[in-house]
Amino acid sequence: MQSRNRLTETCLRAKKADSAIAIARxxxxxxxxxxxxxxxxxxxxxxxxxxAVLFLLVAVDASLALDNLRVAYPSLNTSVFALIIAEKExxxxxxxxNVELLSIRGEIAIRTTLAGDVDFFTNAxxxxxxxxxxxxxxxxxxxxDKPGWDLIAQPDIKSIAQLRGKNIAIMSPxxxxxxxxxxxLRKNGLDPAKDVNxxxxxxxxxxxPALQTKAIHATLFNAGMSVRAQKEGFTxxxxxxxxxxxxxxxxxxxxxxxxxxxxxxxxxxxxxxKGMSFFVGKREPALKYMMDALRLSDRExxxxxxxxxxxxxxxxxxxxxxxxxxxxxxxxxxxxxQRDIKVSDVFDLSFVKKANDELKSSxxxx
Numbered sequence: 001m002q003s004r005n006r007l008t009e010t011c012l013r014a015k016k017a018d019s020a021i022a023i024a025r026x027x028x029x030x031x032x033x034x035x036x037x038x039x040x041x042x043x044x045x046x047x048x049x050x051x052a053v054l055f056l057l058v059a060v061d062a063s064l065a066l067d068n069l070r071v072a073y074p075s076l077n078t079s080v081f082a083l084i085i086a087e088k089e090x091x092x093x094x095x096x097x098n099v100e101l102l103s104i105r106g107e108i109a110i111r112t113t114l115a116g117d118v119d120f121f122t123n124a125x126x127x128x129x130x131x132x133x134x135x136x137x138x139x140x141x142x143x144x145d146k147p148g149w150d151l152i153a154q155p156d157i158k159s160i161a162q163l164r165g166k167n168i169a170i171m172s173p174x175x176x177x178x179x180x181x182x183x184x185l186r187k188n189g190l191d192p193a194k195d196v197n198x199x200x201x202x203x204x205x206x207x208x209p210a211l212q213t214k215a216i217h218a219t220l221f222n223a224g225m226s227v228r229a230q231k232e233g234f235t236x237x238x239x240x241x242x243x244x245x246x247x248x249x250x251x252x253x254x255x256x257x258x259x260x261x262x263x264x265x266x267x268x269x270x271x272x273x274k275g276m277s278f279f280v281g282k283r284e285p286a287l288k289y290m291m292d293a294l295r296l297s298d299r300e301x302x303x304x305x306x307x308x309x310x311x312x313x314x315x316x317x318x319x320x321x322x323x324x325x326x327x328x329x330x331x332x333x334x335x336x337x338q339r340d341i342k343v344s345d346v347f348d349l350s351f352v353k354k355a356n357d358e359l360k361s362s363x364x365x366x
Contacts, residue, residue, distance in 0.1 A: 066098040069268055071251075072109035072121040073101060074171055075203040076293055077222050078279065078313050079122040079143050079249045079272075085289050086275030089366070095267035105202055106175035110137060113254050120268065124250030125176020131346040132331045136255040138348045140269055141317040143276060144249030145327065147180055147240035148312050150226035152211070153218035155233045160188040163237075166217035169201045169210060176246055177220050179334050183244045222248070223308040224294055227301060245330045249313065258348055270355035273317050277359075278366035280315045317352040 073080045083099060086092050092099050104112065109121035110130050114137070121127065125147070130137050157163065163185070170178040182192040190196060199216060201207050204225045210216045211234065220240060221229055230236055240246070251272060258265060279286045283306070291302045324343045332341060 065096065066093065067096055067264055067267075068098050068100065069119045069264075070100045070102055070117070072104035072112060072118045072123075074103070074105045074109065074123045074126075074175075075222055076224065077122070077144075077148075077249055078276070078309050079124070079141075079251060081286070081290055081293060081309075082143065082272055082275035082279050083122075084275070084293055085278045085286065086271045088289065089275070089278060091274040091278075092268075092271040095271040097264075097267060097271060099268075099271075103203065103205075105171050106177070107172040110135065113137065113252075113257075116254075119257065120251050120253045122249070122251060123176060124247040124252060125179070126172070127250070127252035128247050128327065128331055128346060129174060129176055129179055129335060132328060132335055132337050132341060134337075137252055138255055138258060139247065139250050139252045139346060140258070140265060140348055141251045141272060141352045142247055142249070142319050142324070142347070142349070143251075143314055143317055144312050145245075145247055145314060145319040145323055146312060147176075147244060147246045147248045148223045148308065149177070149180065149220040149240040149248070150223075151181075151184060151218060151237040151240070152221050152226055152229045153235045153237050154211070154214065155235055157217060157235055157237070160184065160190070160237050163218055164190060164195050165197075167197045167199050167215070169199045169207045169216040169219040171201065171203060171207075173198075173200055176248070179331070180240045180244045180246060181220055183334060184238060184240065187243050223312075224305040227304050227308070231301065244334075245327045247327060250317075262351070266351045266354065269317070269351040270358070273352065273355050273359065274364070274366065276313070276315060276317060280310065280313060281366055316356050318349045 071083060080101065083101060087099050102118065104118070104121070106123045106126035109118060109123060110126060112118040113121055114135070124139055124142065124144075127137050127139050131139070151160070153163065157166070168181060170181055172178060178198065181198065185192045185196060192198060201210060201216070204221060207216065207219045208221070208225060208229065211219060211229065212232070218237070226236065251269070253265065287302055287306055290306060291297070291299070294302070294305075296302045321343045324347060328341050328343065328346055
């Protein structure tokens with residue numbers, strides 16, 4: 001409304017100025033050719049000013065029309081890289097969205113999403129665990145259906161058995177990292193409640209310095225941080241995918257948001273799929289975005305991380321129902337939930353499937 005008022009005022013001023021020029025011209029008796037040229041020049045200037053003002057107002061209105069979305073992430077992974085690319089490449093703006101990324105760990109991200117302070121969160125494993133426990137959240141994309149974390153320990157620790165009595169860092173008491181850590185320990189004969197000390201910490205930016213200063217003895221890192229840690233001499237004790245079926249990469253939101261604004265969710269998912277297609281299909285620029293996000297200058301290290309991530313990623317953003325049901329059943333056993341849970345109770349993949357169909361039929365390429 002204010003933009004229209006400003007436009008009206010500008011046009012009125014232009015008309016008044018035009019009228020004044022016409023009056024001046026008539027009162028002069030149409031004397032010299034020079035005056036006539038001066039009048040025409042003034043009119044052209046006024047018209048150009050009006051056009052410029054119109055252009056600026058349209059640009060302002062377009063920016064104001066963008067819907068703002070807030071997305072929480074606990075650590076940088078393929079889901080986050082896809083969103084960064086989608087924002088930087090203008091894919092989200094094409095969808096009428098302005099996306100803000102916030103570094104928030106697992107369980108807090110779920111609480112803030114349920115409270116309406118955040119729209120989506122990327123810690124898919126925590127979303128899975130929460131949904132199985134009956135918390136009203138759903139995954140709307142699956143970008144990775146196997147955990148890519150590595151169990152990384154101090155250089156002098158060479159086996160999981162040597163973790164007895166040691167401090168192992170997790171992000172939250174019941175998050176996906178904690179679920180997988182406990183499963184790895186159990187399958188190696190250690191009781192997570194008695195034989196080790198699980199220490200709740202934040203994301204990679206907190207746990208890696210804690211490992212470097214020996215405040216902790218081990219933790220689970222994603223591919224990027226795992227490669228960096230191993231280059232510094234820390235020991236890789238195992239890979240999470242050998243011990244647990246769990247979704248690591250994806251996008252989740254509350255069930256209420258899905259009901260309240262499905263159209264906005266669809267646009268966001270379509271933008272994310274565009275970003276993921278870029279990440280998979282354009283290696284060199286994708287590497288640059290990834291290095292910027294991770295603040296890496298070591299290209300060899302960045303390439304190693306990218307090559308690991310690209311093998312795990314699901315480009316289309318979903319997995320088949322059989323695999324997802326198996327993941328749900330594994331999580332039920334881990335969380336000791338007895339009730340029947342179907343794929344549709346945890347996942348709503350209608351948005352991502354529709355987005356893929358539309359992008360394919362239109363021939364869209366990054």
